[in-house]
Each structure stands twice: as structure tokens, then as C-alpha cells.
Amino acid sequence: MNIDIVSTSAITDKALHGALTVAWETLAGLRVAVPLRGDLFIYFKSLDDILIGLNKAGGTAPVEEVMNHVEYLAEKAGCHSAVILGGGHFTADPQVVVDALANIGSVLSVAGQKQPEPSPEGVPEDVFTLILEAEAELAGWCSREKALVIARMILAERPAICVEIGVFGGRSLIPCAAALRHIGAGAIYGIEAWSPNVAIENPTDEINDDWWSKVDFNRIKQEFFRFVAATNLTQYVRVIEAPSNRAAALFDRIDFLHIDGSHSIVNAAEDVILYALKVPPGGIIVFDDINWQSTAPARALLDAICEPVAVLKDPESGLDICAVLRRR
């Protein structure tokens, strides 16, 4: 190892190596650009940039704590902390260096856990925050990938009238509402019966129908309403509590349509017939659970009137699960 050390303790070069390896791993958890691993001096040089990044992100407390440890090390090494953070060589008792690495590592690993996840490309922070909150607090099945696709679509296409059939706990409606709030225009109409009788009106399969017959829809609905109010989304969310075939007449034109209601053969196809034809050419249609046998006729109808835009895959099974289409 390229370090000038005074061997006044029993600490071995191996122990120093181990401490340095752990220290580099801690940096990786920080979600900041970290240079390729190198020796102790490169580690401290990288630390300088990381402290600047943490400072910018408002994390002054960990920066101060780390600086205290660097100052202590500098004192023991008889140099200025700027030398250490500048990547300069210094001489110190290896035990002091090992302790400094461990102490700095523990501060940074706590800071890393507290650091907010950065927004993915093309998704503003306010939208991403709501996606994360919906994911953590609401019931439903919308994957992170699907939520981001919906948000990006809304931000890019700026649809005025959005419709979602099948709200359940709001997991997929919120990304749309969040993007509309970011734009400052448009509304998402959520059509949902929140009723076991409606959910199993037409059969899918025994296990699925049994599950839907026992859902506590009142609790799911209340949590959704609470979330919409608490996150200031009310201006962009309209709820139509009714079976989808009864609500279709309310719409003349739909710019963005998400079909995720009953997956029975009849209802899924009916939703396409009643709603998808109201989407004008160029409008977007998202159709969920395309891997179900019962949704195949609905999908075939959509394919007849739409161009494919994207297909989302289930990360575990690798199966196609959601189609994003553009009305021809």
C-alpha cells in the first residue's frame, strides 16, 4: 500500500487494507459519483468532492462530523486537513488511520441512508416524490417502472382529459395526477366501483374472484381520498364511483386512457369498446395485465386501432405485462 506509516502499533497492513475496502464501500452507498477505488490518498481526495456534494444537498451535519475526524487525523499526522483532502501524502500511526476510516465510514453510511433517492431522468422531483409516497402508502400493483412511464407520458403529451378505469388504492393514478399538477393543467378521472359485486360481476378465475370478493374496499378508498387531499392533488383528480360501463357516456374525448379495471373477458373488452374509441388519433392508451388470457380479446381490439409504443415486462417473470399504445 502506498502510505507512509509509522509502525508504532500492532496494526497490520492487512488491517489497513480492510478498513480502506470498507471505507470505499461506504462511499458507494452515498449515491454520488465516486472515482474508481484507489489507495488511501485517493480515498481522502474523493472524500473532498463528496463533502462538497453533501454540503450542496443540505447535509451540513455529516460534513461537520467527517471534518472533525479529518482534522483529528491531520493533527495526529502533523499536517493541515487540506493536505489530506487534497490527496497529499501524510505520515500517521496506522491505528489512527484505521480509526479515522471507520469513524468517517460510519458517518457517511448514516448520511447515505438519509439521502433522498435522486429523481430519474425526465421526472421532476415533485413528481418523483409523489410516486415514492404513493408506492409507500397506497395499496395497488403499479410498479415503479410503470409509474415513471405514466408520469413521463403525461409530462411529454400534456393531455387535458385523462381517464383511469380501475383506481383501487390509487397507485397508478397518482403518478398521472402528480405529472398533471407539475404541468398545472388537465385532470385525471378515476373510474372505480370499489365494490366486490362489481369486481366479480364477470368471472376471471376462482382464486382471483375469491380474492376480490373479500377486499375491504372502504378502507382502500378512504386511504386513497386521504392521500389525494394530503398531497394537494384534489384540483387534478376527479373520482367517478361507478361501474365503468355506466360512466363511459360522460366522456366525448379522452386524451390519455389507462385501462386497468376488471380483467374478465367481457369487462376488459367492453372497456376498450366504450372508452378506447373516444381517444383521438395520437392519444395514449395504457393497457394493463396483457399476459392474462382473459384480457387477450381486449388487447386484440386495441391492436386493431393502435400503434405499439412500449411494452413493460414483469421484472421477475420477464413476461410482458403492460402495453403502452398510441391511437392510430
Ligand SMILES: C[S@@+](CC[C@H](N)C(=O)[O-])C[C@H]1O[C@@H](n2cnc3c(N)ncnc32)[C@H](O)[C@@H]1O
Ligand atoms: C387491478 S385493480 C386496479 C389497480 C390499480 N390501477 C393499480 O395500479 O394499483 C382493478 C380495479 O378495478 C375495479 N373494477 C373492477 N371492475 C370494475 C368495473 N366494472 N367498473 C369500475 N371498476 C371496476 C376493481 O374494484 C379494482 O379496484
